[in-house]
Amino acid sequence: MRVLSIASEVFPLIKTGGLADVAGALPSALAEHGCDVVTMLPGYPVVLRAIEKAGAKPEVLPLDPVLGNDARIFAVALDGLKLFVLDCPALYDRLGGPYTDAGGHDFPDNWMRFAALSKAGARVAQGAIDGFRPDIVHAHDWQAALTPVYLAASNRPRPRTVLTIHNLAFQGNYPSQVFPDLDLPAATWSIEGVEYYGNVGFLKGGLHACDLVTTVSPTYAKEIVTDGGGMGLDGLLRGRGTRLVGIVNGIDTGVWNPEADPAIAAHYSAGNLRARAHNKRAIEGEFGLRREDGPIFAVVSRLTWQKGLDLVAGACNALLERGIRLVVVGSGEAMIEGAFQAAHSRQPDRVGVRIGYDETLSHRVQAGADAILIPSRFEPCGLTQLYGLRYGCIPIVAQVGGLADTVVDANYAAVSAGAATGVIFSPPDEATLVAAVDRALGLYEQPAVWRKMQVAAMKSDVSWIKSARLYAALYRDLLKE
Ligand SMILES: Nc1ncnc2c1ncn2[C@@H]1O[C@H](COP(=O)(O)OP(=O)(O)O[C@H]2O[C@H](CO)[C@@H](O)[C@H](O)[C@H]2O)[C@@H](O)[C@H]1O
Numbered sequence: 409m410r411v412l413s414i415a416s417e418v419f420p421l422i423k424t425g426g427l428a429d430v431a432g433a434l435p436s437a438l439a440e441h442g443c444d445v446v447t448m449l450p451g452y453p454v455v456l457r458a459i460e461k462a463g464a465k466p467e468v469l470p471l472d473p474v475l476g477n478d479a480r481i482f483a484v485a486l487d488g489l490k491l492f493v494l495d496c497p498a499l500y501d502r503l504g505g506p507y508t509d510a511g512g513h514d515f516p517d518n519w520m521r522f523a524a525l526s527k528a529g530a531r532v533a534q535g536a537i538d539g540f541r542p543d544i545v546h547a548h549d550w551q552a553a554l555t556p557v558y559l560a561a562s563n564r565p566r567p568r569t570v571l572t573i574h575n576l577a578f579q580g581n582y583p584s585q586v587f588p589d590l591d592l593p594a595a596t597w598s599i600e601g602v603e604y605y606g607n608v609g610f611l612k613g614g615l616h617a618c619d620l621v622t623t624v625s626p627t628y629a630k631e632i633v634t635d636g637g638g639m640g641l642d643g644l645l646r647g648r649g650t651r652l653v654g655i656v657n658g659i660d661t662g663v664w665n666p667e668a669d670p671a672i673a674a675h676y677s678a679g680n681l682r683a684r685a686h687n688k689r690a691i692e693g694e695f696g697l698r699r700e701d702g703p704i705f706a707v708v709s710r711l712t713w714q715k716g717l718d719l720v721a722g723a724c725n726a727l728l729e730r731g732i733r734l735v736v737v738g739s740g741e742a743m744i745e746g747a748f749q750a751a752h753s754r755q756p757d758r759v760g761v762r763i764g765y766d767e768t769l770s771h772r773v774q775a776g777a778d779a780i781l782i783p784s785r786f787e788p789c790g791l792t793q794l795y796g797l798r799y800g801c802i803p804i805v806a807q808v809g810g811l812a813d814t815v816v817d818a819n820y821a822a823v824s825a826g827a828a829t830g831v832i833f834s835p836p837d838e839a840t841l842v843a844a845v846d847r848a849l850g851l852y853e854q855p856a857v858w859r860k861m862q863v864a865a866m867k868s869d870v871s872w873i874k875s876a877r878l879y880a881a882l883y884r885d886l887l888k889e
Pocket residue numbers: 424425426427429430574575624657708709710737738739764765766767770787788789790791792810
């Protein structure tokens with residue numbers, strides 16, 4: 409079965425968050441189930457440089473102009489991925505990140521940049537490239553969500569379409585004035601099309617047009633059909649009925665492997681947890697923390713309201729009073745960054761802060777910290793708790809979305825059975841967070857119990873194996889229709 413996956417970021421080429429990890433890891437897991445996946449992404453400068461650096465020789469495939477922009481496709485195999493890189497300099501050859509300029513401001517023409525990705529994806533799906541005809545198109549998030557809209561609007565044969573919601577908070581809504589430039593039939597300006605309260609809704613249109621909607625955990629699939637969790641799209645999503653399915657994310661257990669991770673000071677396994685202590689010493693050194701016996705708790709995240717990190721910032725003094733040292737790696741809202749920096753200034757040897765994005769440091773933190781704090785207000789799946797489990801860094805998580813689906817709370821029964829892998833709390837507020845931390849500290853103070861939790865965490869199945877099987881089965885069901 410041939411699958412065309414379309415995403416705006418793909419690890420290890422370009423990553424701002426979890427979408428890249430999923431788009432980068434799922435294809436090889438799907439290969440085990442007979443799916444031959446080609447991944448299409450924009451040709452940002454960093455992607456083109458990676459191709460050049462690897463000495464890869466892409467095949468250059470012509471493409472008619474996309475929404476008025478000259479474009480072509482570089483077909484190349486890199487980092488174990490088969491790629492179609494959409495080279496369109498007018499839209500992607502820019503300084504900054506995939507979505508923002510060097511100053512962190514959204515590009516004003518992001519609607520055009522990602523409509524073009526979707527349009528080119530639809531063309532490729534319908535045979536624009538000789539010899540390539542996918543059976544399934546799998547689009548990710550709002551940036552690729554117009555692909556199923558273009559396909560549904562065409563009267564030529566088309567593959568079946570899947571659209572995955574990684575985060576409903578990002579919907580790609582733009583003023584109606586952009587509609588004429590999207591090259592969509594007039595009929596798509598409707599409630600069944602892209603029209604969304606007088607605006608153009610990229611995700612909204614895609615959710616209507618695709619054959620199947622998936623999201624990244626079963627609990628999030630239930631949350632988004634409620635008034636409280638649907639972010640305005642709950643009615644539409646309820647209407648999709650059984651065409652909305654939640655499949656929990658896995659992680660790339662080759663990239664995230666404490667037995668072989670090149671980023672960490674000492675390799676270890678569930679059977680040799682003692683070696684993990686070297687990694688704790690290493691992050692004490694790296695963050696300039698006082699060396700002592702007590703626990704180190706960590707945050708590796710976008711520092712945003714969604715992630716509930718204002719709660720950790722607010723509870724910081726309470727955590728420090730309990731003898732915890734804290735390391736924070738992340739960037740985001742200025743208030744939250746500032747609060748962590750202020751805590752560091754007050755107690756530099758108890759609070760280590762790195763504002764920014766640092767992939768290898770995130771590995772060292774997962775390998776060295778005792779626990780990772782994830783008090784998200786909502787979390788479609790979450791990957792940092794999965795990395796925490798894999799590295800024996802106990803996740804302390806809010807009971808939402810995929811966090812609830814992947815962590816086993818250390819209640820009395822689970823601890824006795826040796827099944828506990830973390831601490832879950834609800835609702836996400838400062839008081840419950842501190843109570844959860846107290847519960848974690850109570851467990852930490854019993855080294856045999858803590859070790860048992862670490863072992864259970866490290867043995868949790870966080871791989872893509874089960875979930876890739878589910879995706880492949882859904883693709884097959886679609887092809888049977
Ligand atoms: N400063 C930093 N330095 C280094 N690494 C950093 C970092 N800040 C974040 N990261 C990394 O970025 C990724 C974040 O992934 P998440 O899944 O936790 O959230 P995100 O909200 O981006 O993804 C959305 O999509 C994913 C994928 O489906 C869902 O799991 C999630 O719930 C949803 O919100 C992780 O790999 C994390 O380690």
